[in-house]
């Protein structure tokens with residue numbers, strides 16, 4: 001059977017791929033009155049990624065940082081169709097997207113093709129592995145809700161297996177060695193949460209094992225957190241040293257085996273490091289659907305390995321009526337939630353502006369003589385070829401990261417650089433006060449009141465009862 005669309009033949013079909021930061025910001029601001037909007041994503045919720053590391057040890061519950069997409073789409077003035085599935089093919093010539101339901105339960109129809117007038121690719125990015133052998137088979141990633149759930153389960157499994165009677169000393173040491181690869185903010189924040197769990201909870205419930213748990217963070221570069229200021233890098237490394245989280249800078253993972261990793265040290269020597277749990281956080285690479293689109297368009301317009309190349313208005317180069325934003329795109333902006341959500345809002349403003357112009361044109365009496373199809377194609381061509389669109393610009397509002405033991409770091413721009421083109425040095429803060437700033441900043445940024453309440457309750461529950469150590 002054909003797909004059920006919120007169809008009005010006089011309005012362009014706007015297909016949005018993804019339910020992350022970029023897609024959700026776009027949807028929130030988009031005036032859905034003038035478009036047939038279809039949102040396609042394999043997960044039917046928005047995930048507040050900045051608090052995801054807290055879900056790996058039970059500081060927060062996953063559902064507290066999820067917002068079902070239908071809570072968003074149902075508030076739009078005109079119906080938005082949400083389809084849970086993976087976009088598996090984009091045909092930029094026929095202007096269609098094929099969607100496959102990859103979930104466990106399959107109905108009689110599990111593949112569907114949608115035609116688009118505008119396609120927004122907000123599919124985010126995959127985990128970079130650099131082709132290193134054994135990563136997919138043996139490591140856990142930390143990008144999606146299911147990754148955090150898997151880490152939490154495996155962590156408790158390592159601890160209970162280490163507690164199994166008769167385990168040898170060497171095996172206990174291996175099982176209790178928690179290794180994190182990648183000293184970017186994901187790796188650092190996860191190591192910080194793990195430290196807190198060890199100190200606050202494992203020490204109480206597994207006193208005989210807690211002192212044997214080791215956390216090692218492995219980073220190929222000379223220091224962790226290269227995007228933060230030198231003062232905050234030093235502060236983080238010093239805090240980790242105090243918290244007995246070992247940082248191994250200038251160490252490159254070469255291979256991941258089932259029970260050990262092979263690393264190349266700064267002096268080029270090779271070392272084998274046994275581990276129980278390995279979390280892999282070495283950054284982004286394009287998702288298969290994005291790579292496929294890049295290949296279809298061809299290297300004359302798409303020549304970046306990082307992602308989809310776009311112009312300054314987020315139009316995909318070499319394609320017609322396709323837009324890419326957030327981690328899916330290759331721009332001069334960093335792949336952060338801050339940038340992705342601003343790009344989503346920017347794109348919504350472009351679509352809304354075009355819709356307003358179209359409404360004005362339609363009101364003109366000559367337009368009444370046009371057919372639905374003619375009116376629809378006029379609306380589409382306008383945005384594709386317009387040269388008066390203001391380019392996307394972004395002012396960095398600063399970076400925050402949690403580093404453990406109730407301490408956080410913040411690199412903030414100076415007010416002068418926020419409001420003028422003047423480049424003055426920003427401010428760097430670290431410590432307990434910054435931790436409370438970090439918490440309040442994320443609490444106020446959470447999508448809905450419901451999530452703010454759930455996160456606050458989780459924090460309160462943990463401070464009273466501690467984290468849950470049950471293995472799901």
Ligand code: FAD
Pocket residue numbers: 017018019020021022023040041042043049050051052053085086087088122123124125142143144186287289325326327328335336337338339340400
């Ligand atoms: P995403 O938010 O990843 O969304 C991509 C969407 O596309 C998802 O809904 C996904 O299900 C969907 N999708 C995937 N494949 C398909 C497909 N084939 N078809 C259709 N849909 C598909 N940034 C900050 O600024 N501050 C932070 O504190 C911060 N903390 C972070 C912590 C962690 C642990 C992580 C992993 C990232 C963090 N980031 C942070 C980075 C931030 O999360 C990303 O930059 C942001 O999510 C990018 O938004 P996006 O919409 O491009 O992609």
Ligand code: NAD
Pocket residue numbers: 050130132181182183184185186187189218219220221225226227251252253254281282283284334335336399400401402
């Ligand atoms: P990243 O790219 O920031 O860091 C990955 C790190 O892994 C790099 O420092 C790299 O040198 C290292 N690495 C790569 N290969 C390695 C190897 N083989 N062995 C050892 N180390 C290796 O990745 P991320 O931390 O996942 O962050 C991704 C994006 O999300 C970034 O833009 C980041 O700013 C953003 N983010 C922001 C926050 C925050 O603001 N608090 C939190 C998480 C993520």
